[in-house]
Amino acid sequence: MRKVFLFMDTIINKVDAKGRVSLPSDYRAMVKELSTEIVCYRSLTSPCIEGCLEDLLDKLATQIEDATDFFSETQDNLTNLIFGDARRFTFDSTGRILLSEKLLKHAGITDTAVFVGKGRKFQIWSPENWEKEEQRIRAEVMQNRPVLKREKEEN
């Protein structure tokens, strides 16, 4: 069993007429060690699909519980948005998943999907949207070098 577990790299795969996509082999190999399925949902902030292992959503649920009130509107909203949208996707013997219409539409994906590793999770973009996003990020990071220490307090 591997010690670390990170989604990495940027991989471009085709989406066929049925809506099937190969999960990049790297991702698959990792996922397989723990499960046979991944969870996908529409990103809350970007026109893309997000994917991860169910574990992560479990952690997120705990975080939300800790950070917000049980009866609060925020907790309601967050849980609705994420868990109301998320779904499990199992991959077949060749390693493909069948993405839903809803997800594809939200990401503007037709025949090509760009998988972008994000550590504990990953994103799936259309080539056009990803190009824009990548430029945006690089521009922003060029301006302000990221700082990790003490950012929370400052915000």
Place this chain on the structure above:
Amino acid sequence: MRKVFLFMDTIINKVDAKGRVSLPSDYRAMVKELSTEIVCYRSLTSPCIEGCLEDLLDKLATQIEDATDFFSETQDNLTNLIFGDARRFTFDSTGRILLSEKLLKHAGITDTAVFVGKGRKFQIWSPENWEKEEQRIRAEVMQNRPVLKREKEEN
């Protein structure tokens, strides 16, 4: 198991037509004790490739999670930038890795690679870029002697 674990020295190896390079035997011997693969990505600040063990990125992932909010733009930007670019490279029985086009291009490497140890990580340069970089560093250190104490607070 060794106590210390540092990439050191500067080693020049050839890159063949397929993009294969021998990992310096010193590096390999260390890496082998923990893993059969290394992670490489484009340096954020220089025209070179950086490499390290997956552990280091795992630590970084945790740091990012701790320092930023799950839904923040900062976390999004950072994780995309770092993990979207990184990739695992396993070395074969002779100790070579196959560098990707993207990485080679970013570093301007064609047929020769310069490995430079940097402690927990290392860098891979083209001979031309490395020469420039080395001069730059030496010049800078001549002007301002490095200080270790209290640098963090001043920044």
Place this chain on the structure above:
DNA sequence: TGGTATAACATGGTATTTTGTGGGATTCAA
């Protein structure tokens, strides 16, 4: 200390496996 034998390494080429992708066939539910 010098010379030789030995082992380790870098590097070139070849064979094998993996992976992505297309097209049916089969099952399940509406």
Place this chain on the structure above:
DNA sequence: TTGAATCCCACAAAATACCATGTTATACCA
């Protein structure tokens, strides 16, 4: 029975493991 989802098979391209050889560095012995 029809449409959608799932499974299975097949092929081509690419990634990866394996084998072989010249060269360099290391160890050993006189």
